[in-house]
Amino acid sequence: MTTQERKFMEALRRKFKESPEEKYTKFYVYGGWKQSKRKIEFFEWSQKIAKERGIPMYNPDLHLGGGPGQRVLMPYQISGTDIFVEPDDLHFVNNAAMQQMWHDIRRTVIVGLDAAHTILTRRLGKEVTPETINHYLEVLNHALPGAAVVQEHMVETHPAIVSDSYVKVFTGDDELADEIDDRFLIDINKEFPANQAAQLKPAIGKRIYQVLRMPTIIAMTCDGGTMSRWAAMQISMAMINAYRLMAGEAAVGEFAFAAKHAEVLEMGTLMPWRRVRSPNEPGGIPLGYLADMCQASRIKPEDPAWCALETISMAAVLYDQFWFGSYMSGGVGFTQYATATYTDNILDDFCYYGMDYVRKKFGGYAKAKPSWDIVRDVATEITMYGLEGYERWPAAMETHFGGSQRAACVAAGAGVTVSIATGVAQAGLNGWYLSQLLHRESAGRLGFYGYDCQDQCGSTNSFSWRSDEGLPFELRGANYPNYAMNVGHQSAYAGIVEAAHVARGDAWCVNPLIKVAFADKNLKFDFTRPRLCFAKGALREFMPAGLLDPIIPPR
């Protein structure tokens, strides 16, 4: 591939004044941290705050060696867009879109309605019809954000603060869907391409599922375990109201049981004691679920690389920045590192080269039967292509100045490409590990201690499915033992899963319910184009939910 065709060249030219091929530059002449508009803004704010509170705050001159900016503090292009941002804008504290993505995931639970309908019809002799379902949904849309439906003297929440809370339903039954009020329906036929809808509807069948979005403010102030409880309480109350039940009759307890246990699908599972968190926290979200939450495959199903890259950006923010970067370690370092997979089109370059290689070599996607020969050929080719990208263009090497960044991107390119070639995520995973070993042996370096630890033993578990030794790749995640402190890997792993299934033409990776639940225009975050959404967050153009303006003094 020629220089002009490399996708990262535009970003490199914007970052540095020298040509991307140039190996020499100057240091210590850029004005330190004052070369960054964002850091100047931080400093000015900090001066004001320190004066008000009487305690000193942000002062980059306290950094060892004279402060940041002894070299160029480079801007970053959000991959797949033409938007350049400062790296500070990609820390989730500074990016409202990143926060909202996580809130939109955490505040979601899916609850089947069939158990409740069975109780109503068979035990209580009530009639359930599309009309009663629509009425129930209207009641629940009143109750779910935090309103009363039974008690006459009850506190309630301010609608302007919880405006993002609602319930919708979906079903695989076209006839039933036709009868549901459009305001409450996620219409599979409208949201998905025809061939995907044709896969999804039989998988879901005639069952009907509620997708419940608890208020973002609840996600911000409570934990993921709150969500199914909040939902179950309001579901039970809405049932009492909509079907005129006795408050406290035994059936109500069964609605709560169904909503909390029998019919609920949490987004993330519980974690073991040493990393314990409630359900619906990032560490418990399997890779395949995350890939299903990403909706890129509805938009460009013909482009598995693009779908994988969009998924990777979500996973980088969720797993690397939120989970590993904050829940598990604290501090800010992980963001600088995690942004590598979704900035400057470097990983895009590797993935698109790989997809092109696969198309030419195998005549299409998911056409190569998984084998050692395929993994070796494809993963080696993309690994060497990736390493050559860094070695031919010193500006690319400096852009990904941490070895873990380069290792993640090169191996992600290899893994995604093997997935596209074979349509099998497990083979993609094996390609990832081969890439890591080749990279390490070629450069004589890889990542930091905790980074490549997993990669030295990863080959051995890549085809293991037995519990505690392995799992089907789609079901692994940060909760899988070998990945418990696996920063910089989960992001790419989610993309490797996504790439395999999009290459096959699958409508979903693991769970059709998750896929449909996030095909929802009313979500604040745009799950079809996460990278663009993060860019808007960085530009301060993203409006999140859960704002407290109605209840705080005017500013």
Next chain:
Amino acid sequence: MSELTYKPQYYPGSSIVAKNRRKYLDPNYQLRKLRSISDEDIVRLLGHRAPGEAYKTVHPPLEEMGEPDCPIRKLVEPTPGAKAGDRIRYIQFTDSVYFAPLAPIIRCWVYHTRWRGVDPGSLSGRCPLEARERDVELISRELLETELFDPARVGVRGATVHGHSLRLDENGLMFDMQRRYKYDPSKGEVVYVKDQSGKPLDKPVYVGKPLPEEELKKMTTQFRVDYISLRDDAEVMEFVQRLHWLRTLAGADPNLAKNV
């Protein structure tokens, strides 16, 4: 101790890069001495004690301790620092991607094959070595005076280590945010003005002239596409691929890896 029953091969491959790896890993290979640095200057550069200051200890000399009867202790000769009860100290290097003689993983292996009583670590941008203080000083001499070091492409850094992947400055020096060293054009040498942890030195430490890049290429252990790519060394490539596949098979089912 009994002799090994096989001859260690250390590393596969026919390229100059592979040969260099093999050479440096072999403790029987005498490293070429390229420069001299005084004992005092090494102590200054490390920054753990002042020149002439006694070593701080964390336990009495082993001879005075009355050690328990232990077969392992009989088997393993303590290092000088351990015998004396020295505290644990370190030296840490950053190796540039631009043809530094070593890279962190190779550096780590070299530490393991050449010295005892060392605790190395390997990251992409640095490689710490921890050991008893006088042992660190002895090892540091070899690391700084021989072909394993280049004043421009290798840095001695305790913290704020970054620079390995950055472009080089106008004198060909690797970036160091703390500016522990600079190029002295009058002597054509690199001079440290701060110790490895960034504390200013009362007297500068000269560590010699940067080697020409053509010379560095002959010494490097890093494969690079603009010199010798891993693609060019079929034996190393196949070795890594085979290792990965054997691990894959044995991990899935040990029987699968038999006779492969």
